[in-house]
Amino acid sequence: MNLGKVSTALITPFTVTGEVDFNQLESVVNHLIDTGTESIVVNGTTAESPVLSQEEKLAVIQAVVEYVNGRVPVLAGTGSNNTAQTIAFTKQVEVLGVDGCMVVAPYYNKPNQRSLVAHFTAIADAAEKPLMLYNIPGRSVINMSAETTAELSQHPSIFWMKEASGDVGQITRVISQSESQFGVYSGDDGLSLPLYAIGSKGIVSVASHIVGREMQEMFRAFDAGNHVLAARYHQLLQPLFDGLFTSPNPTVVKYALSKLHGYSDAVRLPLLTLTDEEKAQFDQLWTTFETNRNNLLQTIED
Secondary structure, three states, X not given: OOOOOEEEEOXXXXXXXXXXXXXXXXXXXXXXXXXXXXXXXXXXXXXXXXXXXHHHHHHHHHHHHXXXXXXXXXXXXXXXXXXXXXXXXXXXXXXXXXXXXXXXXXXXXXXXXXXXXXXXXXXXXHOOOXXXXXXXXXXXXXXXXXXXXXXXXXXXXXXXXXXXXXOHHHHHHHHHHOOOOOEEEEOOHHHHHHHHHOOOOEEEEOOHHHHHHHHHHHHHHHHOOOHHHHHHHHHHHHHHHHHOOOOOXXXXXXXXXXXXXXXXXXXXXXXOOOOXXXXXXHHHHHHHHXXXXXXXXXHHHO
């Protein structure tokens, strides 16, 4: 299965009163596919999954599968820090028509590497759809070593890894030591191009909600051998990548979507929407981005 180069970790839109807004959800899905998203990951961190009920998670996943209607692959986050519950939830989700599931490293329990192998192997043994592992030590506390990932890459049901450790050395070892068919995706927008240059398959992105086209242009330039242009796109996008994480994800990207496309910026506690000052900071960042993007496009035309 080809997830493409740009996969988007989908937000969950809420109404002003806090319910899931399914009309906006469908609109965001269509917007993403129209602007370069080649696969969608639903019910991940950016979806605010910790504050969705089990019923809401299932409803959102099913709705996204229906909205996508086979246009791009859909993966659903099903991981937790309870192996048995993860297996049970994965089985519930698989029958909804997803193309695969993403399983995060167990948080809070702090398992060692041997336990991580046992955890993911048990889930993969029970799964009927392909799995994406998700290493994000900034949220889960524990880090999956390159050796652990390489071992797990041999499992026939484990196809991909979303690597958000931020450790380029470790990710290089993951890519070089894992099975050849195993796809490593960056979990950090800012490392999209650097990791692609050393063999990753692409990015599971937050920024693609608003700059999916530009990210695709960056990858296309690299594939065409125009590494100077690819670097220029990376330099253009990097301040925006950084700016989207100046407040807890997904508060900034939701504000960006409200500013640029009219979607709601509502989030659920314990998160809060941006302050007026934080909004002004993003507004200035976006104005600078637009100026620099126009300059780059003019340079390309010339």
